[in-house]
Amino acid sequence: MSQIGRATVAFEAVPTSLFEEFVRGYGERAFQFAYRICGSADEARELVQAAFTRLWERWGEHDPARSLEAWFFRILRSVAVDAVRRRERRRSVSLDALVEGGDGEDTYADLVPGREDALLEALERRGRQEAVRRALAAVSVEHRAILVLCDVEGRTYEDIARALTVPLGTVRSRVSRARLAFRRALSGETEVTP
Amino acid sequence: MSCPSFETLSAYADREASPAETALLAAHAPACPACSRMLALIAAERRSLSALPVPSMPPDLTASLLALTARRPWWETLLSELRAGFAQPTGAVAAAALAVVAVLVWGRREPPPAAVAELEVPVEVLMAAHRRYALSMPLTPPESAPPPAQLQVAGLAAERDVY
Structure with missing residues (x-):
């Protein structure tokens, strides 16, 4: 069968009601995820639209033995990370270089030494949301995505590994690196606005 | 026990450490001020990230997504x-x-790539080669003779080079 023939058969097999059910079930979560990654409602809207469009167009490529949700969030993450990377490249600012330093093995002993109590106190205080938001925006988009998946959405490492198609050990190390990056950024924020 | 790496502590905070690590940290962390502080900080960071306000999905976006099913490739x-x-x-x-x-x-497609174009032989050359080949062939070729196709291809390549 020709390429077009295969694609047509796959497309005709898309159960419209299943797609609609998926939109109603995961649309809100997808929007919130996208918003947390990009920090703008308008951009989040575009990202969600792009991710669902890709899902609809490629529905026939999905392996029914695998999780549709994980597949969709992989698409959404990829769309969001690419868009934010493009935007940040246009700004010509390497936020990673400013706030994250290298990717070496960190131990918490050399992490903001003596600042843990101040950070903890600052986080518990009211009105710290702006500092937290700025710190989240300051880490790389990859770190932001993993923080949202792990700390905000409460996904297990296994879920994240499935969504990102990486081994469990990689998720574990990425989560800890993202936390360190966020903490450094937050430490900078709390120094500026004690 | 000395304090674990941040990665281990982070996994422990997420209940994702291995059973052996979990057992060790469950015994160590409560008595270690540094590890206790780190775990408290991870929990506080998690709370602060979750508490960030997020707008709801615009209702017209849902409608726009549902309209995708009307689209055809x-x-x-x-x-x-x-x-x-x-x-x-x-x-x-x-x-x-x-x-x-x-x-x-x-x-109006593009001409064939160079590799294919090189194999093209003018028809005059083909006809001349064919005539010579036909005249040189015995009426009943011996069984040990090489396949005619090979002869023809070799001959054509030589003809093309001369041409």
């Missing part, structure tokens, strides 16, 4: 129009016009 639209075209007289004209356009577009 281009090949499906083309096939539908062709099917409809053969069913109706006016559509048949449109389908025929589409076919003509497709032939024109197809006919």
Whole structure:
């Protein structure tokens, strides 16, 4: 069968009601995820639209033995990370270089030494949301995505590994690196606005 | 026990450490001020991230996403129009016009790549080679003779180079 023939058969097999059910079930979560990654409602809207469009167009490529949700969030993450990377490249600012330093093995002993109590106190205080938001925006988009998946959405490492198609050990190390990056950024924020 | 790496502590905070690590940290962390502080900080960071306000999804975005099911890929639209075209007289004209356009577009494709073009041999050379080959062939070739196709290809390559 020709390429077009295969694609047509796959497309005709898309159960419209299943797609609609998926939109109603995961649309809100997808929007919130996208918003947390990009920090703008308008951009989040575009990202969600792009991710669902890709899902609809490629529905026939999905392996029914695998999780549709994980597949969709992989698409959404990829769309969001690419868009934010493009935007940040246009700004010509390497936020990673400013706030994250290298990717070496960190131990918490050399992490903001003596600042843990101040950070903890600052986080518990009211009105710290702006500092937290700025710190989240300051880490790389990859770190932001993993923080949202792990700390905000409460996904297990296994879920994240499935969504990102990486081994469990990689998720574990990425989560800890993202936390360190966020903490450094937050430490900078709390120094500026004690 | 000395304090674990941040990665281990982070996994422990997420209840994702291995059973051995979990057992060790469950015994160590409560008595270690540094590890206790780190775990408290991870929990506080998690709370602060979750507490960030997020707007709700705009209702018209849901409608826009649901409208995606009305979209058809281009090949499906083309096939539908062709099917409809053969069913109706006016559509048949449109389908025929589409076919003509497709032939024109197809006919204006780029020439074949260089590797293919190099194998092209002028027809005069082919005819001359064929005549010589036909005259030189015995009426009943011996069984040990090489396959004619090989001879022909080798001969043609030489002819082409000379030409």
